[in-house]
Amino acid sequence: MLIFNRHFVFEDIATLHTSMKKGDKSINVSVQNDDILASTFTLQSPWVEMTGRRVRYYSTMPFEQMNPLCHTWGFEIEEVVTLIWSSSTKSIEYIKGKHYSDTLLQFWIFHTFFPLVLTLQRKYTILHVGAVALHQKALLFSAFSYGGKSTLIDYFLKKGHAILCDDTVAIHQKKGYTAISSYPFYRPYRTPETLGYPIENFVQKPIPLHAMYCLEKTVKDAEVSICELYGIEKFKSLHQSSFVQFDFLKKENFVHIAEMAKAISVYQIQIPWDEKRLEEVYQAIVTHNRV
């Protein structure tokens, strides 16, 4: 099972073992005792709210001073688990909290912690979007909360399309933009701290990024319409989809998103709020991308 194009090896949890292919990049995940925190870190951030929990960061120096490719830092989810990233060994260590479970460990690593690792490495731009494959290219879907993103992803899945994620995707820029799948789960329901159902039809390798569609809910009987966004509206749509925005990365993030806005097309699609009309929405997107 590839997560952000990496194989996660949970050394101490047999139930989370998955098969690994030759050549897969791997991330080892192993349990530690809590004395590692005091012996490793000198700085601790205040608590902040994230996904309904209080979280805080640990480091040996301010994040803005850390070498992006050579650092160790920690992330504590109150009473659940503390995760420690080591760049030198490309591994994660974790300390169990009072309410720890293997499921929560997996959720917090895949959903939040590893995207933070990638963000801090500055190699990828992480977007909070759903993504599907069409003609071997990635289409991104962005929406505000309850905006129909997961419902549309679910529909594409039922129509036989491979998906990259229903929540987060990593974007890499090297001779064009590519989209990298996050984790092979999708969640067509609202339950916090769950990854959702496992999916088989999952894009395993990075594929070219083609376009982003911003979903705009409209009344049931409205027409399905697609219009292209330009300039600031295009930028804002991409920027608002940024996974997490560290203050010290604001400038880099602005530049990355602006560069991306110059390279890809962004559209707004009006979606009538009626599940019976999803086929129409699906057909509109497929037709819009007809080769």
Added chain:
Amino acid sequence: MNSTDTIHIPLTLFSQIIDDEILLFDTQSKNYFALEGMGRIMWEYISEHHSCEGLAQHILEMVEVDVLRLEEDIYVFIETLKTNKLITIGEL
């Protein structure tokens, strides 16, 4: 302000060109601004010259407009930038 006053652009303001617009991002207020057409021409001029001295003449070389109306437009533009803290006038 006088046309010879120095115009400063805050270090916390970043700009990028996307399509036909100049996009400004104020990292202090986290607000975005877009300038197109004449606004873009004026911004590019003051970014380069740090003053609006010669700006009216620069525009008159490109388009035919009433001079008094143009000077008024420049004044309003500069005041709008000041109000939104996208520039400061005078010594730092």
